[in-house]
Amino acid sequence: MNTYRYVVVGNSAGGIAAVRTIRKSDRDGSILLVSEEPYVAYSRPLIAKRVSERRDVTHMSLIPPGFYSEYNVHVRLGARAAGLCTDGHSLEFADGQVVRYDRLLLATGSAPITPPIEGSDREGVFTFTTYDDATAIDAALDSVQHVVVIGAGFIGLSAADALAKRGVAVTIVEMQDHVLSGMLDSVASTLVEDAARASGVSVLTGRRVLSINGDMLSGRRVSSVTLDGATRLSCEMVIMAVGVHARTELGRDQIRIGRGFIVDREMKTSADDVFACGDAAEVFDYARGKGGIVAVWPNAVAGGTIAGANMAGDTRTYAGATTLNALPYFGLSVGSAGVLDGSEEQGFECVVHRSGRVYRKVILRNGLVAGMVFTGDTSKCGLIYNLMRNGIEVGPWKDALVSDSFGLLSLPPELWHEQLTGGAECPRAEWETD
Secondary structure (H helix, E strand, O other), X not given: OEEEEEEEEOOOHHHXXXXXXXXXXXXXXXXXXXXXXXXXXXXXXXXXXXXXXOOOHHHHEOXXXXXXXXXXXXXXXXXXXXXXXXXXXXXXXXXXXXXXXXXXXXXXXXXXXOOOOEOOOOEOEEEOOOHHHHHHHHHHHHHOOEEEEEOOOHHHHHHHHHHHHOOOEEEEEEOOOOOOOOOOOHHHHHHHHHHHHHOOOEEEEOOOEEEEEEOOOOOOEEEEEEEHHHOEEEOOEEEEOOOEEEOOHHHOOOOOEOOOEEOOOOOEOOOOOEEEOHHHXXXXXXXXXXXXXXXXXXXXXXXXHHHHHHHOOOOXXXXXXXXXXXXXXXXXXEEEEEOOOOXXXXXXXXXXXXXXXXXXXXXXXXXXXXXXEEEOOOOOHHHHHHXXXXXXXXXXXXXXXXXXOOOHHHOOHHHOOHHHOOOOOOOOOOOOOO
């Protein structure tokens, strides 16, 4: 049985950040990195490019060529971790092999939710969270004229946008009253819906798919979906994009779990020498004042960085995270972070500017930024996010936050500090922590 100083389960943002950080303190300790997928680390948000531009996975890489060798990492790609014994510090693979660890990081990410819709096992039904998902969709598109996307969150709209760029007719079905309900308020959502329709995409909100129907010949291939109200939509493909859940099955019955692996400020779980980060970990959301899953790229990087440092014997603590998103949908840039809506009764105040497709809203609480929603122009999103992250008092000049001319020079001179120049756009790939 092989023994490693460090075992990292997960080959995406959090796992890679942990490896980089471990090697800053420990140049020689053995590292094993495990991934179910057979590919080098790639950016999951870019899988839409596999459909829209037919990009190969090599054009989505998170790491430079030779990364694993440079960092002296043993890699097991295409290997599923199937069993964990925290008392014995051992990890078992699906093929029966077992390894021991001194320190373990669970950067297991999330998996798509598959609702119990009749016919969801038919040919032509896909999820959209991995490169293989996108590849299978791309391979099937030659015989597809109309796609129904179930769900209008981050994943659903990314899929719909990519498919529309391929010239396929797309209908989005969302049971909530507006799209991107977890990322935008109703005003911004309406602007996104308008952009989608302008791109030729049909959007049905407040509706539910009851069944996925088969054709008359084989009964196995998708031919239509039935909505509430007995509406039937013809289609040859269905994308399931109703959401994701944290992958915590590896630690079930051995590690304390809420919505994800519950971790402390050092990213430690309840099990000795076991850490967690990214979409699989439940962390403190400082904008909302409570724990939860913060399934965004910067949180995975920051959590992996903190976990890696503590695994290697340093002592670093995580101040927490909050939701942060910035992407273009149907040619419209959108960005948001933290609290999306807040009433006066809850102690919030909103500062708003709107002009055409440009919409800026900053939510304040006790003079501090608690959240924001931007569409059309996200160029100042990163700066406002850093004001929120650093707890800067903005009350006296709050109206400037949503003005066309807002920028670094709009801040009081004492705030002209490098940490407030976090980039022109909302940060997406890296997030440095103190």
